[in-house]
Amino acid sequence: MNLIHVEKAYGPVVEGEALVSEEGFSPRYDLDRWSGLITRPGHRLEGASIVDKVCFFPTAKGGIAAGWAFYDIKWKKIAPKAFIFGVTNPVMVQGAVFAGIPITAGWAPHPREVVKTGDWVRVDPGRRLVEVIRAG
Amino acid sequence: MELTSEERAILAGKHGEAPRRALQYQIEVGRFWGAKRLVPVTNVHMMGDIEVMGDAGLEYLREETRLEARCRVATTTNARCIDFALCDKLGQDPAEVAKERELIQCLRCMDAVTTDTCINYQTVYQPHLGEHVAWGDTGTVIYANSVFGARSNFESGPAAFAAALTGRTPEYGFHLSEHRKGTFAVELTAALEDLADWGAVGKLVGEAHQDYFAVPVFHGYRRTPMADELKHLGAALASYGSMAMFHFVGVTPEAPTDLGFLSEKMIVGEKEIQSVYSGYSLGDGDARLVVFSGPQQSLLEMKRLAELFHERRIKDGAACFVTTNGAVLAQSRALGYAGILEKAGVTILEGVCFYILQNLSPMRSRNRWTNMVSNSAKIVNIIGAHRFNTILRRTKECVEIACTGCLK
Numbered sequence: 001m002n003l004i005h006v007e008k009a010y011g012p013v014v015e016g017e018a019l020v021s022e023e024g025f026s027p028r029y030d031l032d033r034w035s036g037l038i039t040r041p042g043h044r045l046e047g048a049s050i051v052d053k054v055c056f057f058p059t060a061k062g063g064i065a066a067g068w069a070f071y072d073i074k075w076k077k078i079a080p081k082a083f084i085f086g087v088t089n090p091v092m093v094q095g096a097v098f099a100g101i102p103i104t105a106g107w108a109p110h111p112r113e114v115v116k117t118g119d120w121v122r123v124d125p126g127r128r129l130v131e132v133i134r135a136g
Numbered sequence: 137m138e139l140t141s142e143e144r145a146i147l148a149g150k151h152g153e154a155p156r157r158a159l160q161y162q163i164e165v166g167r168f169w170g171a172k173r174l175v176p177v178t179n180v181h182m183m184g185d186i187e188v189m190g191d192a193g194l195e196y197l198r199e200e201t202r203l204e205a206r207c208r209v210a211t212t213t214n215a216r217c218i219d220f221a222l223c224d225k226l227g228q229d230p231a232e233v234a235k236e237r238e239l240i241q242c243l244r245c246m247d248a249v250t251t252d253t254c255i256n257y258q259t260v261y262q263p264h265l266g267e268h269v270a271w272g273d274t275g276t277v278i279y280a281n282s283v284f285g286a287r288s289n290f291e292s293g294p295a296a297f298a299a300a301l302t303g304r305t306p307e308y309g310f311h312l313s314e315h316r317k318g319t320f321a322v323e324l325t326a327a328l329e330d331l332a333d334w335g336a337v338g339k340l341v342g343e344a345h346q347d348y349f350a351v352p353v354f355h356g357y358r359r360t361p362m363a364d365e366l367k368h369l370g371a372a373l374a375s376y377g378s379m380a381m382f383h384f385v386g387v388t389p390e391a392p393t394d395l396g397f398l399s400e401k402m403i404v405g406e407k408e409i410q411s412v413y414s415g416y417s418l419g420d421g422d423a424r425l426v427v428f429s430g431p432q433q434s435l436l437e438m439k440r441l442a443e444l445f446h447e448r449r450i451k452d453g454a455a456c457f458v459t460t461n462g463a464v465l466a467q468s469r470a471l472g473y474a475g476i477l478e479k480a481g482v483t484i485l486e487g488v489c490f491y492i493l494q495n496l497s498p499m500r501s502r503n504r505w506t507n508m509v510s511n512s513a514k515i516v517n518i519i520g521a522h523r524f525n526t527i528l529r530r531t532k533e534c535v536e537i538a539c540t541g542c543l544k
């Protein structure tokens with residue numbers, strides 16, 4: 001099985017390398033907005049880059065300030081290819097849509113059963129699907 | 137999505153390019169959440185400053201200015217990142233200060249009212265029961281939904297800005313009655329005598345239920361909570377739990393009277409509150425930074441701080457910051473509160489939040505601050521990205537720490 005069904009989705013079809021997190025994400029609390037590296041001490045992906053990745057996060061963290069942050073990182077060319085969230089909030093969606101970054105919410109099965117960091121995946125928001133194309 | 141004839145006209149560009157783009161964007165966001173239509177809003181509160189927007193955001197606003205974008209409904213702005221009177225003293229970057237001035241000018245050109253406050257609900261506009269608004273800063277949203285019974289989602293900067301240009305917002309989340317019902321009960325047996333205690337409740341409840349659609353129902357509390365107490369409760373629930381609404385039986389307008397339908401029950405008593413305070417590491421014991429911010433101080437909070445700092449002086453080498461908005465500061469000056477605080481060595485920052493201050497990390501390094509002490513549960517949660525070790529303490533204890541340098 002190499003498919004994840006998502007409940008909600010926005011954006012065009014994209015492909016990229018997966019970055020799978022067991023911890024939630026905020027572009028304000030966790031990310032260095034100049035390098036695209038996750039820098040918050042203690043984050044389970046501390047040191048990892050989100051640049052050009054398809055990022056899987058179980059939850060969204062953070063407040064309103066995150067809304068401008070996606071546009072900012074897209075402009076700096078350090079944005080990910082897509083955000084795949086388990087649970088998200090309006091700020092993440094508003095921010096991703098504004099920046100034109102594909103985003104999805106709700107998943108089955110859980111990504112940990114299907115995909116691991118380094119795999120090559122295709123995100124198809126129109127069909128509500130994330131597909132693992134090849135193992136990393 | 138169902139669109140009215142006016143919305144179709146906006147989408148066809150009959151009102152200009154800026155509202156057309158804004159509505160197109162709102163439709164995309166609405167589709168994601170399954171919104172069936174847009175709802176008119178009466179009031180917009182948006183976050184927009186150079187620290188959160190960056191050069192990309194400023195360029196976007198410049199373009200919108202060229203497109204002659206105009207706010208269709210009353211639009212106010214949230215706390216920002218530059219204190220124009222104290223920026224040199226704070227070591228804020230002159231280039232960023234100039235960009236912030238330009239950004240404010242762009243917003244004023246569009247008819248935004250640059251109030252620079254995160255306590256608009258205390259000082260600018262109080263929507264009524266059922267009124268749809270588009271507010272940003274999570275603390276403003278949870279107060280609007282819970283205490284006023286108004287209806288708003290978390291509207292981040294781009295979303296609130298779009299609502300300002302179109303006068304509407306997609307109807308999903310807390311605009312719909314189905315999401316406004318309580319989802320679990322919290323019995324409050326603690327006395328909750330200080331604002332920090334209310335923030336501690338928000339931390340306990342929020343951390344345990346990190347879900348935008350979770351709505352706690354507080355009950356069992358034996359006195360009437362005051363506005364500043366509900367403000368600290370809401371700000372902390374939103375910060376720790378990403379929550380946008382709570383009910384308080386006997387206090388908030390949409391609170392249920394029968395809690396029998398709620399299966400999950402939680403109790404917050406003295407022991408739980410104490411566990412919050414004892415849970416903070418004192419780090420290296422550094423007690424040189426005490427902050428009253430996040431949210432900005434109300435006039436009554438300023439009065440209380442003036443009473444506590446009266447004829448006191450902060451310890452040599454320590455720094456104590458208070459943030460508030462221009463209106464509260466002007467009144468505090470007229471009433472003598474600001475004078476008392478400044479005589480005690482407190483720095484009052486106007487129109488900003490300490491958390492988003494431009495250049496905060498370099499400021500921390502330059503002053504070799506390691507700890508930050510505050511009576512705000514919200515700010516001790518969110519400022520970690522700037523690598524502070526944070527400690528929540530009651531208001532009076534914060535004043536003692538600032539004046540004695542003794543951290544307990």
